Amino acid sequence: MLEDDERGPDADAGRALAGTLVLRLATLRGDVREAALNRRIRGFAQVNAALSRLRSMTTVDQMMSRLAGEVARCGFDRVMITRVDGSTGHVAEFHSPHEPELAREVLRVGQAEPLQLNHLLLESEMLRRRGPVLVPDAHADPRVHQEIAAAAGVRSYVAAPVMPQGRVIALIHADCQLQRRTVDEVDRDLLWMFAEGFGHAYERATLLTRLNALRQEVRRANSSILAVMDEFVDADVEVARFDGENQVVARSAAAMFVAADNRLESLLTPRELDVIRLMALGETNGGIAKKLVVSEGTVKSHVKHILRKLRASNRAEAVSRYVRLSQQGAGNTRA
Numbered sequence: 001m002l003e004d005d006e007r008g009p010d011a012d013a014g015r016a017l018a019g020t021l022v023l024r025l026a027t028l029r030g031d032v033r034e035a036a037l038n039r040r041i042r043g044f045a046q047v048n049a050a051l052s053r054l055r056s057m058t059t060v061d062q063m064m065s066r067l068a069g070e071v072a073r074c075g076f077d078r079v080m081i082t083r084v085d086g087s088t089g090h091v092a093e094f095h096s097p098h099e100p101e102l103a104r105e106v107l108r109v110g111q112a113e114p115l116q117l118n119h120l121l122l123e124s125e126m127l128r129r130r131g132p133v134l135v136p137d138a139h140a141d142p143r144v145h146q147e148i149a150a151a152a153g154v155r156s157y158v159a160a161p162v163m164p165q166g167r168v169i170a171l172i173h174a175d176c177q178l179q180r181r182t183v184d185e186v187d188r189d190l191l192w193m194f195a196e197g198f199g200h201a202y203e204r205a206t207l208l209t210r211l212n213a214l215r216q217e218v219r220r221a222n223s224s225i226l227a228v229m230d231e232f233v234d235a236d237v238e239v240a241r242f243d244g245e246n247q248v249v250a251r252s253a254a255a256m257f258v259a260a261d262n263r264l265e266s267l268l269t270p271r272e273l274d275v276i277r278l279m280a281l282g283e284t285n286g287g288i289a290k291k292l293v294v295s296e297g298t299v300k301s302h303v304k305h306i307l308r309k310l311r312a313s314n315r316a317e318a319v320s321r322y323v324r325l326s327q328q329g330a331g332n333t334r335a
Helices: 002-006 009-055 060-072 100-112 122-129 146-152 185-243 248-264 270-280 285-292 296-309 315-334
Strands: 078-085 088-095 133-135 157-162 170-175
Touching: 009 060, 009 185, 060 078, 060 088, 060 170, 060 185, 078 100, 078 146, 088 100, 100 146, 122 133, 122 157, 133 185, 157 185, 170 185, 248 315, 270 285, 270 296, 270 315, 285 296, 296 315
Parallel strands: none
Antiparallel strands: 078 088, 078 170, 133 157, 157 170
């Protein structure tokens, strides 16, 4: 009889219900996976768009000023930027446009209580592993900076380091507090993708800034060289009108070197005068070393002393001032 009951209508209905529930569970799991995949794809697109906007910035300062806002546009509500200086993290910005008073309070607490990046904090682990972290329960985790977490009222967050050239310069913290949801692995991966991309963009902007500075320095050096050449040409013309001789260049150069001995000997030693004369003729440190039969290191030391004594910031400026003083001395000699 019991076996008949087990094979009865109630047993069949139970098995049918169990099958339906299993099917629904599988469907729900598929829906969850699909939703997570769609959210990940949408997040990747948002990160790429944010990084593209940041790459259009021409300076590092512009990029840093837009950093928190662009992170927020990747699906996060509130963003904290912490600058890393050695073993200390200084909170630089708390981005929460809908909570201005809270943002000011978190910034005040963060600046008054900087992150000491030792083994007690999660951020220290992040620096050590060079990767992101996910904090699902900020209140229960003893490694969280409790003062800042309490001021922000944060429940869960993700964080990632910014590492241009492999050196951590900043930390990005983000949450989804206003959406009232706990952050998850998708949020962690999106923030890490953003932080890595921003590190590369930061490195590129830094190199462009250095390249522009070098370009300006080269232009200034070229201008100084042209000024020196003009002074030599002007001196040649002046001597030609005075002498009328054919050996103009040799005489003008000789007049300059004699004047240099008379007027510059109080500033430069005889050896330094030898060095500056060869510099004026376009010799490199190596060429000067060979002509004076000294080491290149000795020449570099003489050049350093010459720049200091003539108050010049570079070789071209030192040569220009030397030539100018030489010409003034030559003019006084002719007078």
